Amino acid sequence: MKKLTVLFLLALITFDSNGQIDTISTSNGDVIIQPILHGSLVLSWNDQTVYIDPYGGAEKFAGIKSPSLILITDIHGDHLNQKTLDGLNTERSTFIVPQAVKNKLPDAMKSRSMAIANGQTVVFEDLEILAVPMYNLPETPDSRHTKGRGNGYVLSIGGKRIYISGDTEDIPEMRNLKNIDVAFVCMNLPYTMDVDQAASAVIEFKPTIVYPYHYRGKGGLSDVESFKNQVEAAVSTEVRLRSWYPN
Incomplete structure (x- = not known):
């Protein structure tokens, strides 16, 4: 058993190209979180490997188990x-x-896909997925992200709730x-929201842990240190800064 544990840890190191892996304990095993690029990440839990918004080329996922979801x-x-999916x-x-x-x-791929709308919940194996709104304000027909077109997600995994904001x-x-x-909360202008908006929202809904992600916009990278300082000065939420834009 000890040998298997060592091999498992070595496997994690193999695909942790940026030294960014985090582990979240649940009532039914650990969730392994790995940032990939921009808004793309991988969650691994027991036998499930979940790719979220895979982007940046397939080489970014080298050494990671193929996705079940x-x-x-x-x-x-x-x-x-x-291109990345292919x-x-x-x-x-x-x-x-x-x-x-x-x-x-x-x-x-369409034949293996399930479309869900804001407010709908599906269960995949032991993982519950709730689609939640993501959109720009004010709501206009020509918005970059119109209400109802895209989904944020809340994943329930072993008693833990993980929120993926998408572009909102x-x-x-x-x-x-x-x-x-x-x-996982985005903050890039002009597509989503600025750092102050993101911090204000997080201060209101108070997640236990928050990762700023998707923070490259037209002006470059958002000031995630400012986000961290604002949030941690106001609430007990832990802000984890990770490398979403490796060289």
Whole structure:
């Protein structure tokens, strides 16, 4: 058993190219969190490997177990990245996506995809996935992210609730979230929200841990240190800064 444990840890080190892996304990095993790039990350839990918005090229996922589940939040190329998907082994993957994303998938992937809308919940193996709104304010027909087109997600894993914001502003639905253990919150202008908006929203819904992610915009990288200082001065939420843009 000890030898198997050592081999497992070595395997984690193999695919932890940026020294960024975190472990979240649950009532049914640990969730391994690995940032990949921008809004892309991998969650590993027991026998499940979940890719979220795979982006940046298949080489970014070298050494990581092929996905059993792929979650995609929106149609934009940094979320639905067909080139990256085509380079991955997704033959046994289930896709959970918004309808707008399913419409754009090639037939082979579309046949293994399930479209869910804001407010809907599905269960994959022992993992519960709730689709939540993500959109820009004010709500306009020509918004970069219109309400209902994309999904944020709340994943319930072994009694822990993990929130993936997708591309959103500090909408009421995010501020009203309850009992979030881990949150991934975006902050890049002009596509989502600024650092102050993101900090204000997090201070309101108070996740136990928050990762600022998706923080590269037209002006460069957002000031995540300012985000961390604002949040940790106001609430007990732990802000974890990780390298989402490795050289």
